[in-house]
Amino acid sequence: MATTQTSHGILADSQSAAREHVVELLTRAYWMEVETVMSYIAASTNPDGVRAREIVESLEEDVDEELGHARQFAARIKELYGVVPGSLDFTAEQSYLQPPDHQTDIVHVIKGVIEAESGAIEHYNAIIERTEGVDPVTQDMVIAILRDEEGHRRLFEGYLREYEMEGLA
Ligand SMILES: [Fe+2]
Numbered sequence: 200m201a202t203t204q205t206s207h208g209i210l211a212d213s214q215s216a217a218r219e220h221v222v223e224l225l226t227r228a229y230w231m232e233v234e235t236v237m238s239y240i241a242a243s244t245n246p247d248g249v250r251a252r253e254i255v256e257s258l259e260e261d262v263d264e265e266l267g268h269a270r271q272f273a274a275r276i277k278e279l280y281g282v283v284p285g286s287l288d289f290t291a292e293q294s295y296l297q298p299p300d301h302q303t304d305i306v307h308v309i310k311g312v313i314e315a316e317s318g319a320i321e322h323y324n325a326i327i328e329r330t331e332g333v334d335p336v337t338q339d340m341v342i343a344i345l346r347d348e349e350g351h352r353r354l355f356e357g358y359l360r361e362y363e364m365e366g367l368a
């Protein structure tokens with residue numbers, strides 16, 4: 200008796216509701232990463248001044264890393280029988296990561312990055328909680344991505360501390 204159905208795990212027929220829910224969570228994560236790529240391209244290009252170099256180089260690296268995250272979320276959406284959305288479904292949310300009035304205002308950029316990373320950390324923790332016992336593969340993937348975001352936030356918290364120490368933030 201040949202069958203193409205699997206009876207175990209998140210791909211099982213009986214799991215279609217859970218799967219749709221996970222795809223929704225992954226789609227939100229995908230958009231967050233795509234918007235972060237846009238914001239970090241701008242934030243790594245706009246700044247002026249010698250003080251900005253470290254931040255610029257750090258964000259240039261992050262652009263590639265966040266793009267990698269977006270691709271992983273897209274691939275997982277597809278694996279769960281979802282469809283990666285088109286650009287017309289996109290709604291921007293990162294008001295805090297718009298270019299500052301002055302391109303030497305690095306503190307604005309640092310704070311914006313910390314807020315973006317914090318938002319990702321919050322959402323990814325929620326995905327990890329909701330996939331517990333339901334979809335270990337998604338959970339495992341998101342745990343690895345969460346570690347990257349925690350690393351990003353920690354790095355930029357360090358930058359902010361430095362500016363605060365100098366009375367610049
Ligand atoms: Fe990311």
Ligand SMILES: [Fe+2]
Nearest residue numbers: 316347348351
């Ligand atoms: Fe990040």
